[in-house]
Amino acid sequence: METAPKRACASGSSAPGRVERFRLRLRYGLLHLVLSFLPSRQAMQSVVLSKRGIDLWRSMPAVDLDISEFLSITRRSSQYCCKDVWGKMENFSTNLLMRHRAPRLDAFRLRIGSIMIDWSRNSFFFSIATEYCPMELEIRLNRLDWSVLYQLPKLVSCHLKRFVLSGVSLEHSFAEHLHSGCPALEDLVLWGCDTEFCGLQSETLKNLVIRSCTSRVADILVIRAPSPASLRLDLLYNTHKNGVLLDTEKFLVKASISLASDQLSQRGEAILLGSLFSVTSLELGGFNAMAILDKEFDKSPAFDNLRTLALNWCFHSKRDVNKFKALGRLLQKSPNLEKLTLQTFW
Known part of the structure; x- marks a missing residue:
């Protein structure tokens, strides 16, 4: 007589866990979609504000x-310094891609x-x-x-x-x-x-x-x-x-x-x-x-x-x-x- 209620209790306790995991996957999927429309530098700056999403940029x-995104850093005679701007962009890109875990890119x-x-x-x-x-x-x-x-x-x-x-x-x-x-x-x-x-x-x-x-x-x-x-x-x-x-x-x-x-x-x-x-x-x-x-x-x-x-x-x-x-x-x-x-x- 006590067996059935215990099984029901066990089944009920696992359902919320599955729902929560589904919600997390859905939320991260939507965040990935939104981030894909931003320049990579802005995307990284956005996700680091959240502890849960701090690793989202990697995938x-x-x-x-x-x-x-890098032009506001150096000016010289009212002209952007190409070498400095390009160097900062190249360093950022190298660090980004070295830590990127996606097996393939959409874009x-x-x-x-x-x-x-x-x-x-x-x-x-x-x-x-x-x-x-x-x-x-x-x-x-x-x-x-x-x-x-x-x-x-x-x-x-x-x-x-x-x-x-x-x-x-x-x-x-x-x-x-x-x-x-x-x-x-x-x-x-x-x-x-x-x-x-x-x-x-x-x-x-x-x-x-x-x-x-x-x-x-x-x-x-x-x-x-x-x-x-x-x-x-x-x-x-x-x-x-x-x-x-x-x-x-x-x-x-x-x-x-x-x-x-x-x-x-x-x-x-x-x-x-x-x-x-x-x-x-x-x-x-x-x-x-x-x-x-x-x-x-x-x-x-x-x-x-x-x-x-x-x-x-x-x-x-x-x-x-x-x-x-x-x-x-x-x-x-x-x-x-x-x-x-x-x-x-x-």
Whole structure:
């Protein structure tokens, strides 16, 4: 008669323990998530305020190194001392990563801002980025001098899904490494980079952004991706002057293309526009009327999926006397268009 109550008592005493452990895991999981959005220095300063969470920084899922966190330390002639600031950031990063226990990182972010560094002697951060195989890798180096670019070393990661690069030089082999070494890549952002490759290919790429990049080698850029969702191209003057060709198998949901004035040849603009025939939402900037009236554009399929079209600063030149004829031709090729926006058209 006394056995059953004792078992019930034992069972009841263990339930609160399991609930408490669950609450602790949930709380630490939420703290990890919140800390992943902070620069690593701020994250460490935050967790040391709590005795229970003092070791949380050792297993943070993201390492975010921002040079601005160290800029308030030294000034010299109204300019930050690059050597001192960089040295403090490097010492902090070394201590952080030596004590870090996470087997793999969700994200590794490095932002250098306008600090000018001799990158040939500072490849420490890039070797760490490769060693931890993060799912998100972001490297931003502001370009004060467009003749100074850091040559990105070979980065290969089977876990990498999001890749953001700014202010680096990408040689022709970058595209090959990306295709063979990053089989899970979904998002690629290139901003202010110097590119030497003439094509990009990825079987898994969903979102591609190329903004303000220069290219002294490739006259034409070929992008091959079976099922991309979005594409944004902001091309500088005299970059890929013979055009950009998009090769896809499925429908492209959204595309935004902006060209510098007279950047591409008439045929190059026609080829680029024709390769976007599967898009649903399209925003164009800087296109010429004669490109749409070119025979090359007549060869492209109709834009049967296009529902939204925005033209910004298109057909704006005084030489585009056939702007209304070009607009009519474009609308004829877009039988299912629902919304048209014209900006700076007159």
